[in-house]
Structure formats: C-alpha cells, structure tokens
Amino acid sequence: MIMPSGSYLLDTNIVIAMFKGDASTKKHLEQAEQVFLSVTSLGELYYGALHSMQVEKNMAKLRELSSILTVCKRQISPTLFARWGLFDAYESPAGNL
Numbered sequence: 001m002i003m004p005s006g007s008y009l010l011d012t013n014i015v016i017a018m019f020k021g022d023a024s025t026k027k028h029l030e031q032a033e034q035v036f037l038s039v040t041s042l043g044e045l046y047y048g049a050l051h052s053m054q055v056e057k058n059m060a061k062l063r064e065l066s067s068i069l070t071v072c073k074r075q076i077s078p079t080l081f082a083r084w085g086l087f088d089a090y091e092s093p094a095g096n097l
Contacts, residue, residue, distance in 0.1 A: 006033035009072065012041040016048075019061055037069045046082050 008029065010018075015037070017025040029035060045065075049058035 006031075007036065008032045008034075009036045009038060010041060010069070011038070012044045012048075015041060015045055015065065019058075035069050037065070037071050039071060042066065042071055 008014075014025060018029065042062075045062055046059075049055060049062055052058045
C-alpha cells in the first residue's frame with residue numbers, strides 16, 4: 001500500500017512504544033497527517049493483550065486505538081482479529097505484562 005506523504009503505517013513495536021508512553025514515538029505521531037495500522041499488527045496486538053497480565057486494561061487500549069486509527073484491511077472485521085488473538089491466547093501461557 002502506498003502511503004501519502006505525512007502518513008504513518010504503524011508496526012506492532014511502534015504501537016507498544018506508544019502504549020508505554022515513549023516520548024519520541026508520541027512526538028512523531030503528533031506530526032502525522034494520517035496514521036494507519038496494518039491488519040497483521042492489529043492481530044499481533046490482540047494476541048499480546050490476551051496474553052498479558054492486564055488483559056482488560058490492554059484490550060481497552062486496543063478498542064480505543066482501533067476506533068481512532070484507520071486499519072488497512074479489505075472487508076475484515078476487527079472482531080475477527082479479537083478472535084484470532086483469543087484463539088492464540090489458549091495456545092500459550094500468560095505473559096509478564
């Protein structure tokens with residue numbers, strides 16, 4: 001996907017940095033005209049949230065994020081990604097967050 005000038009397509013690690021309050025990440029995103037999130041990153045974030053020690057808190061952050069960002073997708077429901085994360089959460093033990 002070609003991004004217009006002044007736009008960012010966020011990767012999972014950038015969203016995590018943003019959630020942790022990284023000042024440099026925040027500064028760059030404040031300057032962006034548009035911010036996008038890939039479907040892969042959204043799925044990875046749901047997976048991480050569902051594996052975390054603070055599931056509800058992290059899921060709330062994801063719901064808020066997905067409501068304000070444009071998710072690059074083609075007819076795929078965010079519910080599908082939540083289910084993907086939930087399915088994967090049963091495959092491995094809880095994380096340390």
